[in-house]
Amino acid sequence: MADAWTPKLDTYLDGELAGSEMQALDAHLRGCPACAADILNRVQLRRATQSAGRRYQPSGDFRQRVQQAVAPRRAWSPWRAWLSAATAVCVLVFAGLVVTYMGRAALERKQTFSEVADLHVATLASSTPVDVVSTDRHTVKPWFAGKIPFTFNLPELQNSDFTLVGGRVTYLGQAPGAHLIYQVRKHQMSVFIFQDRDIVRGLGSDSGPEKKLSFNLQTWRQDDLRYFVVGDASPEDIGKLVDLLKAAARS
Amino acid sequence: MEVAEERLTAATFEQLAMPLFDQLYNFARWLTQDTAEAEDLVQETYAKALRGFPTFQPGTNFRAWIYRILRNTFLTSRSGMKAAVVPLDEETSTELPAATPSPEAILIERSQQQLLQNAMEDLPVHFREILLLCEVEEMSYQEIAETLSVPIGTVMSRLSRARTALRDQLRQKLGSKHG
Structure with missing residues (x-):
């Protein structure tokens, strides 16, 4: 099952292959089920390692000790010391809360992006990537009725480079959602739609173009729904699909 | 994390170094496999980094710099010397x-x-x-x-x-x- 590409799969996932090799391996993965399955194994191990590796948290007490040690020394005066003591308590408590909240939010955001990228890879590696196979949005959208607790609009794709391949029900953080697969030229992209119940903090209203596991990714919030678009297509193509989806949701 | 050409003050150090605190602690804890040793290692790393900050070259990577200090400090510690033997081959x-x-x-x-x-x-x-x-x-x-x-x-x-x-x-x- 190993072929010439096998030793490069990890480097590919690290996003460290040269541009031309990256494209060649992208193309190879679409035609080689063994490598696609291998990549999936590696992605899963990587994700598990990432989560197992973030194991230890410093205590608040220890953080404060180091913070005090590195804080710049300021000229001392008695009245300022009084004022500082009073405000410092408030500021520390507030800053502590903000830092903890932001740190957690950033971590959750990272994990969500990883999960979304994994869902995309896992689906493409599967022998039946979609449960409803159709290029017609009027077939795909009603298929989800009763399967997920919300509805959504899909864009008209005539006169665009995109085609709809089909859809399936998926889960993120135990919440059900729609997973649609689109194709542009030879690139397949996943669109995920979930209810935006703030289960994941730090995603923001619109992320703009992002990169995860060498995939391009964009997420935004619209009408209480959370959208993700992920794939190996260029950021421009991802951006075009995002614009089509946003316009369809507004209509 | 590249640092622009700016005055390297203690305030700059704090802004750059404190956001890395949780990650550096996690890394130290994995290296030492002991809470007390990890805390000593992180504390020493911050102290060394603060002292050495005037020699840090703006425009280079701060994260790599402070991780290198942590790792070198670990390697010269007693448990680090025991643990870190990289085979020659x-x-x-x-x-x-x-x-x-x-x-x-x-x-x-x-x-x-x-x-x-x-x-x-x-x-x-x-x-x-x-x-x-x-x-x-x-x-x-x-x-x-x-x-x-x-x-x-x-x-x-x-x-x-x-x-x-x-x-x-x-x-x-x-x-x-x-x-």
């Missing part, structure tokens, strides 16, 4: 080893996280640290090379060996669990 070879096919058992569920953590703990420290820098800190090969003070070729070969070693550890642990 590994350092002289930049050739990538043949990749091991992933064992199907590697499909790890979250419930098996403890098993994976044990496998990571059992790795030699030079494998454990490079996996953490790559997978957990998501450093580029260039950043890892700067942190470990080794060429990029060594980063690639060591990372590849570390991944193979982790898979082997898992295979063994999964084997003994099911067997």
Whole structure:
């Protein structure tokens, strides 16, 4: 099952292959089920390692000790010391809360992006990537009725480079959602739609173009729904699909 | 994290160094495998980094710089000296080893996280640290090379060996669990 590409799969996932090799391996993965399955194994191990590796948290007490040690020394005066003591308590408590909240939010955001990228890879590696196979949005959208607790609009794709391949029900953080697969030229992209119940903090209203596991990714919030678009297509193509989806949701 | 050409003040140091506190502690804890030692290591790293900050070159990578200080401090500590022996043959070879096919058992569920953590703990420290820098800190090969003070070729070969070693550890642990 190993072929010439096998030793490069990890480097590919690290996003460290040269541009031309990256494209060649992208193309190879679409035609080689063994490598696609291998990549999936590696992605899963990587994700598990990432989560197992973030194991230890410093205590608040220890953080404060180091913070005090590195804080710049300021000229001392008695009245300022009084004022500082009073405000410092408030500021520390507030800053502590903000830092903890932001740190957690950033971590959750990272994990969500990883999960979304994994869902995309896992689906493409599967022998039946979609449960409803159709290029017609009027077939795909009603298929989800009763399967997920919300509805959504899909864009008209005539006169665009995109085609709809089909859809399936998926889960993120135990919440059900729609997973649609689109194709542009030879690139397949996943669109995920979930209810935006703030289960994941730090995603923001619109992320703009992002990169995860060498995939391009964009997420935004619209009408209480959370959208993700992920794939190996260029950021421009991802951006075009995002614009089509946003316009369809507004209509 | 590149630092623009600016005055290197204590305030700048605090702004750059404190956001890395949680990650540096996690890394230190994995290296030392002991809470008290990890706290000493992080504290010493911050003290050394603050003292050495005037010599930090603006425009270079701060994260790699402070991780390098932490790692060098660890290597000169008693447990670091015991743990960190990198085999010579590994350092002289930049050739990538043949990749091991992933064992199907590697499909790890979250419930098996403890098993994976044990496998990571059992790795030699030079494998454990490079996996953490790559997978957990998501450093580029260039950043890892700067942190470990080794060429990029060594980063690639060591990372590849570390991944193979982790898979082997898992295979063994999964084997003994099911067997």
